[in-house]
Amino acid sequence: MKGLLNFMKRIEPDKEKRPVLHTFYDAVFTFFFVPAHVTSGKGVHIRDGMDLKRLMVHVVLALQLCYLFGTYNIGHQHFLAIGEHTGFLEGIHLKLAFGLIQILPIFIVTHIVGLGIEIIYAAKRGHGVEEGFLVTGALIPLIMPPDIPLWILAVAVAFAVVFGKEAFGGTGMNVLNIALLARAFVFFAYPTTISGDEVWVAGLSDTDAGSAVAYGWAHLNLFNPLFESLGWSTFDASATVVDGFTGATPLALAAKGGWDAVTEVYSPAAMWWGTIPGSVGETMKPFIIVGALFLAFTKVASWRVMVGMTLGTIFTGLLLNAWGATPFMEVPWYYQLYMGGFWFAMAFMATDPVTAASTNVGKWIYGFFIGFFGMVIRVLNPAYPEGWMLAILFMNVWASLIDYVVLQRNINRxxxxxxANA
Amino acid sequence: MKNGKLRSVLSLLLLVCGPSLFAQAGSADNNSFVTILVAVVVLLAFFALIQVSDNLLKLEARQLGVADKIGEVSILPGLSDLFRPRVPAYAKNHTLLEIKRGADLPVAGEARKEVRDAQVTRFAVQPPNWRGLAPIPRLLVQVGDAVKAGDPLFEDKKRPEMKFVSPVSGEVIAINRGAKRAITEVVILADKDQQYREVTAPDLGKAAREELVEFLLETGGWMLLRERPYDRIPDWNDTPKSIFVSTFDTAPLAPDSNLVVEGKGEAFQKGLEVLNRLSGGKVYLGLDARGEEPPSAVFTEAQGVEKFWVRGPHPAGNVGVHIHHIDPIGPGDKVWTMGVQEVITLGSLWTEGRFKAERVIALTGSKLNDPHYVRTLAGANIGELLKDNYNPEEDLRFISGDVLSGEAKKPENFLNFYDDQVTVIAEGRYYELFGWLLPLKPRISLSRTFPNFLFKNVKYDVDTNTHGEKRAFVVTGQYEEVLPMDIYPQHLMKAILTNDYERMEGLGIYELIEEDIALAEFACTSKQPLQQILRRGLDMMWEQG
Incomplete structure (x- = not known):
C-alpha cells in the first residue's frame, strides 16, 4: 500500500502545464486513495464516513443485478428469435457471450465520451472530477436498446453531458436527469433506433421470418473457436429468424389490442421475470425491486419519491380502468406494472437527488405526478409507447416549482x- | 382538517376503484384479489367510522374544557403513542418536547465522573469570545498590573459602560495581539491565594431594572449573557422577549451538568432570579428527560422559571432547539441565553458579593490518557489543564468545546469563555486505500451504507480526516434528518450563498447559530462547511441591520 502510494505520488503530472492530464490523474488517485485532508478547525472537527463517491457507488452496486440479467437477456432474446436454445438456461455460454459483445461496447463508449467531457470541464473549472457520471454512465447502457449504433450513443451522451450538465455548472446543478436526457436525445433525433418493433432484439438483419442473423468478427472468429475447443455449441451463422417471431414489446402490443394481445405473445410470468425484449436493464422486475429496496434502506435514494410514484401510477391506473374507453385503458392497473420500464424508472431514474424535488413534502408530490403523467403518456398518447422517460424529464422541470411552493409555505408559516406574536 | 382531507381522498379512491371492482367480479382468476380488495375497503370504512366518532369525542372534550391536550381522551392510542419509548414518570404531566430527528454520535473518550482540582497558573480573557465587540477594546490594565478576580480588564470601545472582568486574581503577564493588532488574549498569572473584588449587589426585589443593568455592566455580570439571533453580547438598551437556560448538553462527550451544579444550588437559583428581572417575558429552563432518573434537584426544583422537559437525541439539549419549539425568534425579536455555569457565576454576585467564575471542565477525547473532570476558573490554559494527560509526540487536535462546534486551539492557548469542555482527538492526515469503498477502520457514520446501525453500543475513535473531498450539494433531505426544527437547512444555505436576504429571513436564519447545524455539517455527504456559510449569512443580515 505504501509502495503504491509512493508510486502514484511520483507520477503526478504538473498541474500548471498539463491541467487535463492532472485532473485525470487526480480522479484516478482519489479513486485509489482517500486524500489526507483534515477538517479546517472552523466548524466541525470530525466528518461522517460517507462521501459522494461512496454514495454513487452504492447506486452502481444496486444496478449490478440488472446488468447481470440484462446482459444474459440480450443473448436469450436473440436465440429465442432464431429458435435455438429456447429454454432460459440452455446455451448459457452463447447467451452470455452474445450479451457481452453487445453491452461492452455500449458501456465503454458511454464512459469514454462521458468521462472525457467531465475531465475536460473539471480541468477547466479547476476542481476534481465529481462523481455524478459514475451513476449516469452505469444507467445509460441499461436504458438503451441492445442494438443501438455506437456513434448515435456517443453523440447522445455528449449532448446530454455538455448541454444537460456542464452548461448548468456540473454535478449537482443540472435540471434534467442526464441519463434520460441522453435517451430522449436518441428518441427524438434517431427515433427508428429506439422505437418500433425492430430494435429490441439484437443481432438480426431484419425481424421478418427467414431473415439472416448478423454476427460479427467477435462471434465467429473469437468465441466460436474458443467454444469449439471446449466442445460447446457455437454461434450458427446460417440461422434465420423463425416464423411467428415478433420483436414487439408488451406495451406496443397493448397499445394495439389491450391485454389480450399482450398475453397472446407473452405470459405475465415472463413479463415479471423479464424474459422479454426491451431496454437492457428494465425487464427483470424482481432484481430491480431488490435494488430499489437496497437504495431505500441505505437512504441513498428517497423512498418518498418511490412510494409517491407507485401511488401515482396505481391511482392513474385505476382512473383509466374506470374510464375504460380503449382496450389499453382496460388493462388492469396491476398488469400495467408488469409492462414497460415502471420499476426501473421508479428505482433509479426518478430518485436522482439532484433533479428530483429537494424538500420532503415536494418529493411525495413529485413522485406522484411522475406516476400520473407516465401512465397518461403511456396509455393515452398513441405516439409514445412508454411514458416514464418523458414524465420524469417533465417533472424534473417542475421540481423546482414544487420546491418553491413548499418553501413558500414554510416562509408563510x-x-x-x-x-401572531406581534 | 387533516382527517377531512384523508377521508375525501379515501372516498375518491373508492369511487375510482368501484367500477373496476365490478368489471372484474366476473372473471374467475381474479376472485381472491377482489376478496382482498373488498376486505381492505371494509376495514378502511370501519377505521374511518371509528376515527370520526373519536374526533367528535375529542372536540366535545375540548369544548367542555376537560382536557388541555388532544389525545388524552381519545379512544384509540395515537400511532406515535404506541411506538415511542415510554416517558419517564418524573416528566409526566409536564410540558415535554419529544425530539425525533437528530443523532447521538458514539465518540469514544468520555470523561470519568470524578472532579479534581486543576493546577493551572495561567488564565486569559479573550476579546474574540464576545461577538459584537470592537476588535481592539480599550484596555484598563497594563502588563505587570496586579488584578483581583472581578476587576475590569478592558471595556468595549464603542460602549465603555460594558466592562469585561478578570475571572482570577494575579498579575497581568501578557497582552497578545493577532491580525491588525486586534487583542486576542489578556493573560493573567494566578495568585496562590485568590483575592476578590467585593461588590454590593442591589436588592433584587426593589431595585429598578436600570440599576440592575448598571451593576451587571460594572461587575462583569453582563459578559455572561448571549443574545440570539447572531449569538452576540446583548445591548443593555434591549429587553429580550424571553431568556432560555438549557440545563443539559447533548453534544458528543459533553459534560454532565448534574456534576457541575453540585453544591451550587443557591447561586444557581439566585442567578435565575436575576435573569427573571432582566427578561421582558419569562425565563425558560430546559430539563433533561432522557434518563431513567431525573436530573439534579437544583434544576427540577428551580423557582420562578418556566420549566419544560426535553427528550431525544442531540441536538435536543441545544438551547436553539428549545427556543424554536417554545418561543421562536422572528425578525426583530431578541432572546437571551445563558449556560448553567454562567448562571451560577451571575448568582454568586448576590450570594457571595463576588464574581466567582469557577468552572467544572470535562477533559474528554480518545487521545487523553485519563479523561475526567477538573475544577478551575474560566479561561484556563489548555496545556496546563491537560498536563501529563496526552502524548506530545502525537499529531493531535485540541478543541475548546466539543468535536462538532468547538474551536481548534493549541496547548499554549486558553479555553474559550463559554466553553466547559476540552476535547483531544487525533489529526487524520493519512491516505486510505479504497477508504470510500471498503474502509478498514471503523468510523462514525449516520449513513446506512455502513453497518454501524447494527452495532449500537460501539464507541468510535474519531480523527479529523474528512473522509472525502468537498463536492457540490447533491443529497437532499439529509440535513433535515438531524435538525429537529421546521427549517429547510439546505435551501437556507443556498439562499445565503446567493445573498438572498429576504429568503434567508423567510427560511428562518434568525433561529440558528453554528452549534445548531453542526450535526448537519458532520453528516453532509458533500463535506460542505455549513457553519461557515451560516455565519457568513448571519454577518450579512447583521450588516443589513
Missing amino acids: RMARTA
Missing part, C-alpha cells in the same frame, strides 16, 4: 407566526 413563519410570517404568520411573527404576525
Whole structure:
C-alpha cells in the first residue's frame, strides 16, 4: 500500500502545464486513495464516513443485478428469435457471450465520451472530477436498446453531458436527469433506433421470418473457436429468424389490442421475470425491486419519491380502468406494472437527488405526478409507447416549482407566526 | 382538517376503484384479489367510522374544557403513542418536547465522573469570545498590573459602560495581539491565594431594572449573557422577549451538568432570579428527560422559571432547539441565553458579593490518557489543564468545546469563555486505500451504507480526516434528518450563498447559530462547511441591520 502510494505520488503530472492530464490523474488517485485532508478547525472537527463517491457507488452496486440479467437477456432474446436454445438456461455460454459483445461496447463508449467531457470541464473549472457520471454512465447502457449504433450513443451522451450538465455548472446543478436526457436525445433525433418493433432484439438483419442473423468478427472468429475447443455449441451463422417471431414489446402490443394481445405473445410470468425484449436493464422486475429496496434502506435514494410514484401510477391506473374507453385503458392497473420500464424508472431514474424535488413534502408530490403523467403518456398518447422517460424529464422541470411552493409555505408559516406574536 | 382531507381522498379512491371492482367480479382468476380488495375497503370504512366518532369525542372534550391536550381522551392510542419509548414518570404531566430527528454520535473518550482540582497558573480573557465587540477594546490594565478576580480588564470601545472582568486574581503577564493588532488574549498569572473584588449587589426585589443593568455592566455580570439571533453580547438598551437556560448538553462527550451544579444550588437559583428581572417575558429552563432518573434537584426544583422537559437525541439539549419549539425568534425579536455555569457565576454576585467564575471542565477525547473532570476558573490554559494527560509526540487536535462546534486551539492557548469542555482527538492526515469503498477502520457514520446501525453500543475513535473531498450539494433531505426544527437547512444555505436576504429571513436564519447545524455539517455527504456559510449569512443580515 505504501509502495503504491509512493508510486502514484511520483507520477503526478504538473498541474500548471498539463491541467487535463492532472485532473485525470487526480480522479484516478482519489479513486485509489482517500486524500489526507483534515477538517479546517472552523466548524466541525470530525466528518461522517460517507462521501459522494461512496454514495454513487452504492447506486452502481444496486444496478449490478440488472446488468447481470440484462446482459444474459440480450443473448436469450436473440436465440429465442432464431429458435435455438429456447429454454432460459440452455446455451448459457452463447447467451452470455452474445450479451457481452453487445453491452461492452455500449458501456465503454458511454464512459469514454462521458468521462472525457467531465475531465475536460473539471480541468477547466479547476476542481476534481465529481462523481455524478459514475451513476449516469452505469444507467445509460441499461436504458438503451441492445442494438443501438455506437456513434448515435456517443453523440447522445455528449449532448446530454455538455448541454444537460456542464452548461448548468456540473454535478449537482443540472435540471434534467442526464441519463434520460441522453435517451430522449436518441428518441427524438434517431427515433427508428429506439422505437418500433425492430430494435429490441439484437443481432438480426431484419425481424421478418427467414431473415439472416448478423454476427460479427467477435462471434465467429473469437468465441466460436474458443467454444469449439471446449466442445460447446457455437454461434450458427446460417440461422434465420423463425416464423411467428415478433420483436414487439408488451406495451406496443397493448397499445394495439389491450391485454389480450399482450398475453397472446407473452405470459405475465415472463413479463415479471423479464424474459422479454426491451431496454437492457428494465425487464427483470424482481432484481430491480431488490435494488430499489437496497437504495431505500441505505437512504441513498428517497423512498418518498418511490412510494409517491407507485401511488401515482396505481391511482392513474385505476382512473383509466374506470374510464375504460380503449382496450389499453382496460388493462388492469396491476398488469400495467408488469409492462414497460415502471420499476426501473421508479428505482433509479426518478430518485436522482439532484433533479428530483429537494424538500420532503415536494418529493411525495413529485413522485406522484411522475406516476400520473407516465401512465397518461403511456396509455393515452398513441405516439409514445412508454411514458416514464418523458414524465420524469417533465417533472424534473417542475421540481423546482414544487420546491418553491413548499418553501413558500414554510416562509408563510413563519410570517404568520411573527404576525401572531406581534 | 387533516382527517377531512384523508377521508375525501379515501372516498375518491373508492369511487375510482368501484367500477373496476365490478368489471372484474366476473372473471374467475381474479376472485381472491377482489376478496382482498373488498376486505381492505371494509376495514378502511370501519377505521374511518371509528376515527370520526373519536374526533367528535375529542372536540366535545375540548369544548367542555376537560382536557388541555388532544389525545388524552381519545379512544384509540395515537400511532406515535404506541411506538415511542415510554416517558419517564418524573416528566409526566409536564410540558415535554419529544425530539425525533437528530443523532447521538458514539465518540469514544468520555470523561470519568470524578472532579479534581486543576493546577493551572495561567488564565486569559479573550476579546474574540464576545461577538459584537470592537476588535481592539480599550484596555484598563497594563502588563505587570496586579488584578483581583472581578476587576475590569478592558471595556468595549464603542460602549465603555460594558466592562469585561478578570475571572482570577494575579498579575497581568501578557497582552497578545493577532491580525491588525486586534487583542486576542489578556493573560493573567494566578495568585496562590485568590483575592476578590467585593461588590454590593442591589436588592433584587426593589431595585429598578436600570440599576440592575448598571451593576451587571460594572461587575462583569453582563459578559455572561448571549443574545440570539447572531449569538452576540446583548445591548443593555434591549429587553429580550424571553431568556432560555438549557440545563443539559447533548453534544458528543459533553459534560454532565448534574456534576457541575453540585453544591451550587443557591447561586444557581439566585442567578435565575436575576435573569427573571432582566427578561421582558419569562425565563425558560430546559430539563433533561432522557434518563431513567431525573436530573439534579437544583434544576427540577428551580423557582420562578418556566420549566419544560426535553427528550431525544442531540441536538435536543441545544438551547436553539428549545427556543424554536417554545418561543421562536422572528425578525426583530431578541432572546437571551445563558449556560448553567454562567448562571451560577451571575448568582454568586448576590450570594457571595463576588464574581466567582469557577468552572467544572470535562477533559474528554480518545487521545487523553485519563479523561475526567477538573475544577478551575474560566479561561484556563489548555496545556496546563491537560498536563501529563496526552502524548506530545502525537499529531493531535485540541478543541475548546466539543468535536462538532468547538474551536481548534493549541496547548499554549486558553479555553474559550463559554466553553466547559476540552476535547483531544487525533489529526487524520493519512491516505486510505479504497477508504470510500471498503474502509478498514471503523468510523462514525449516520449513513446506512455502513453497518454501524447494527452495532449500537460501539464507541468510535474519531480523527479529523474528512473522509472525502468537498463536492457540490447533491443529497437532499439529509440535513433535515438531524435538525429537529421546521427549517429547510439546505435551501437556507443556498439562499445565503446567493445573498438572498429576504429568503434567508423567510427560511428562518434568525433561529440558528453554528452549534445548531453542526450535526448537519458532520453528516453532509458533500463535506460542505455549513457553519461557515451560516455565519457568513448571519454577518450579512447583521450588516443589513
